[in-house]
Amino acid sequence: MKLFYYPGACSIIPHIALEELDAPYSAVMVDFNAGEQLSAEYRAINPLLQVPALACDEGTITQTPAILSYLALRYPDSGLIESSSPWQFAKMQSFHMFIATTIHILFRQISMPHEFVADESAQASLKARVPSMSNHYFQFIEDQLKAGGPWVHGDKFSASDIYLYAFASYLKIGDRxxxxxxxxxxAHRQRVLARPAVKRVLLKETEAGGDIPMSLFN
Structure with a gap:
């Protein structure tokens, strides 16, 4: 398998998942600063011109929740995603989609407000609303962790913990x-940070460079 990523972007989630699985893979940095995502070569890999993308024997998968689900079914004994129980699989999917379709979209209103509205004053209003809504959404997760922790789904580490770690780290930027x-x-972030697989990925992505401060994840 080959993971296409950009340092510090949300592609860090499947990057950590692959490292946790100890799966055979290679990681290829797509240099957004150099415009590599706009090249014909990368357009053939992911026409959306985004990361992550995971190239497999069958083809290429995009979107983090889909990549995590693929890895769960390909490595069913890993426990990274519980694929043997329809209920537990659905619970994990629900958590991943909550972040992908709610928190991630909310954060894009800070980083790319022009994708939502053209007027600059409207963009400013959109961005101003993000912090309070972010705190509102993260409170649901905070309450869940307090009630059941230490991990998102109780006493077992899973891909959901990687997902939460990445997006909780983005809160350190201070504007969202x-x-x-x-x-x-x-406290959950610190537990994830202590995992050897996470430390290995942070080192790799830090050494690769990029314009997203990897200090966000430390």
Whole structure:
């Protein structure tokens, strides 16, 4: 398998998952600063011109929840995603889609407001609303961790913990919510950071460079 990624982007989630699985893979940086995502070569890999993309024997998969589901079914004994129980699989999918379709979209209103509205004053209003909505959404996760922790789905580490770790780290930017409000999520980040697979990926992505500060994830 071959993972196409950009350092510090949400592609860090499948990158960590692959490292946790100890699966045979290679990681290829798509240099957004150099415009490599716009090249004909990458357009053939992912016409959306985004990362992550995972090239497999069968073809290429895009979108983080889909990549995580593929890895779960390909490595059913890993426990990274519980694929043997329809209920547990659905619970994990629900959590992943909540972040992908709610929190991730909310954060894009900060980083790319022009994709939502053209007027600059409307963009400013859109961005101003993000922190309070972010705190609102993360409070649901905070309450879940406090009630069931130490991991997202109880006492077993899973792909959901990688997903939460990445997006909780983005709160450290300071313009899209306040990590200090969430004691349980902050403690959860430290538990994820302590994992050897996470440390290996952080080192690889830091050494690769990019314009997203990898200090966000430390």
């Amino acid at each position: 919510g306040d990590l200090k409000r969430f004691e349980a999520i902050s």
